[in-house]
Amino acid sequence: MFTEIEGTGGVETLPDTALLLRREGGDHMMVANIEPSGALGGLKRVSNADAATVLQESLKLGGDSRSMSGSYQGLDAGRIPDTLIYQDKWMIVFADPGGDWAPLYYRGEAGLFCDNVQWPPLIYIWTRSRLYVLAYDGGPVSENTALFHAPLPNIGRDGEVCIGQADMPEHFVANQANWSLVRGVMRDTSFSHINHTAVVAGDPDTMDDKQWLKVWQSRIAADTGLLEEDLVSFDETLGEFLQGIG
DSSP: OOOOOOOOOOSOOOSSOEEEEEEEETTEEEEEEEOTTSOEEEEEEEEHHHHHHHHHHHHHHHOSOOOTTSOOHHHHHHSOOTTEEEEOSSEEEEEEOOOOEEEEEEEETTEEEEEEEEOOOEEEEEESSOEEEEEOOSSOOOTTOEEEEOSSSSBOTTSBBOOTTOOOOSSOOOSHHHHHHHHHHHHTOEEOOOOOTTSSSSOTTTOSHHHHHHHHHHHHHTTOOOOGGGSOEEEEEHHHHHHHHO
């Protein structure tokens, strides 16, 4: 069920891209972004229906207007993100390797917290009705990738995100604009509660918001992100998880 999709490496993602679609035979096509240099980037194997939808969304978003920089922002928003690792008509899977420093917001029983943290590698599984977020080691992703509980609030023990009032995409399409919205559910949310006791490693009998925050603050003080020893195994591989919800 799970198909590993490899990118071409290519050049850094830039605006002024175009989409290249090539039929592979059967019901799939190869889709790539053509960078300004002429190199191919973000090569993906997708279904014919999804390829058509991506193209339609790109054209619809592109319109006739240009930004002051001269790039078609709509086409850039409609491009296939490099974070996409799998999609079918029921689910879209993104892998964010993390490692960047960005704000984490929390307001709950432990008080108010807002600080730059090194975000952990996360896998986002977006279905037509739910969003799941799980952690991984940040390496190449395959069906055998081991999963960990995401060390973040507002996520249940089963990995499902409590979306609350966060904005989710209107259309079930794997483009750059929708990836930004899906990622924003984690990155732009003010978290409010811990959903289970395996959110980070520690004593499950005493794990609460304060213990969770203490782990994060200790790593911030050390100028690092969370370590693998801070994470709790989900006891499933990515392939097993996708089979379970598919």
